[in-house]
Amino acid sequence: MTLLVSWIGVDDKKNGKSVASLYIASDSRYSWGKYGKYDYGIKVFGSTRYPDIFGFCGDVLFPSIVFGQLIPQIDSGLIFNDSDIGEIKNKKFCDFLRTSLESYPKEQLAGSFTILHGTRISKEFKCYKTTYSTLYGLKNIEIRLPSFSTKVCSEGSGKNEFDKNFAIWESEKHNNHRTSRGVYHCLITTLNNIKDLQTGGKPQIVGLYRVSNMRLFGIVDNGQKYIYGKESSENIFSSTVEWRNENFERVNPETMKLFTGAQRQPI
Template sequence: MTLIISWIGVDDKKDGKETSSIYIASDSRYTWGNAKKFDYGIKVFGSSKHPEIFGFCGDVLFPSTILGQIIPQIDNEILIGPNDGVETKNKRVFEFMKSSLDTYPKDFLANNTFTILHATRFKKEFKLFRTTFGKDKILKNKEVELPKISTKVYSGGSGKAEFDKIWEKWENPKHNNYRTSRAVYHCLSKTLKDIKDPRTGGLPQIVGLYRIENMRLFGIVENAKKYIYGKESSEDINSKSIEWRNEYFERMNPETLKILEGAQRQPS
């Protein structure tokens, strides 16, 4: 069923605290019961042309299929337009999901549930929405409140209990990374290293939004190797086209596999 989390970074501005970034991250494991697993499954998505990112947990087939349809339609401005506000964009995405689910074979979802996160931005306004399909078999959509502090804003999936337990360590005001956005990713990395839930595993995968530009895809450096969507990356033709991070969310040089020159080291 997986583990999915979302968190925000908040900066101090003249007019008060403002959200400066939002992230959605997950593990990389697809499972078939407890017997079969695949650790290169894509669970986070984003548009390269508009500030829209997504992630899911639970049933794999419907969310991965529907997000595979939504992203190209966002990229080509079929589903949303460049002047649509955050609520309008999410409403159109939700309506697209709902109309698709109405024609989806009900037997395929008989015992399955899922959650889809949608983070979006218009100008400087960030929003996060959660679409759920639960045991009542009704598709629901709700905004997730974003606080004025850098912290986790959502965790879900079968690995949630283990993540939330470990997260208590970072929620301690005495912790070096208390109230920092990097703390959430560090907690995710540690959780996946020690996870007991057989349906959660593999390397982390992450997408994010900043105040400018669109989806940021992050590569992961782990044990002197590079990974994208859980799979080791040996393609070095254009490694610098994305950002690379280690377990402490420090920026990494994809060529040397060391901390990027000038990048700030983070306390563990």
């Protein structure tokens, strides 16, 4: 079922604290029980035209098919409008999901699934969680975003291990208590030591800031670069995405070191 995590970064403004960033991250493993695994599976998505990001866990095939159809249509301007508020965009997404599900053979669904939808209207961030099970069908809720940096949701078969580890970062004595990077540290720690066989591979992350649309993050680990869990050994144009190391620090993809003047973060 994998591990799906979302968190926010909050900063201080003149009118008080406000959300400055929203992230959705996952591991990269597709698994078929004892029949095999694939650690390059895409589980997070985003629009280049609108500030909307998504991630899923649970059943693999149906959500993959849905996002393969949904994202190109969003980017082509066929589903969302510039005037849509967050609730409207989320409703349109749920309607798209529901009509797709109606035609899908239910016997081919490998259990339940959960989808997170993050969006931003002007400077206001929203996050929604949609779940499906054969018993309860589709359910959708808005996740309340607090006024401090923290995890806002964790789902999947790796959730228990992640939440147990995150209790360490939630301690007020921890250097990264209530920081965005603290959630990422916990994600890395969990994936590096995961016992759940359905969870594995490198992390993959999409995010939203106060400006622009989806940000895709590349991962630097032990001197290697990864995109969507796959090592980028090909001659890619690395400067087109942000690269983060194990401390969630911005890294120059050419030198594999912190950008000049970047402040190191406590572990």
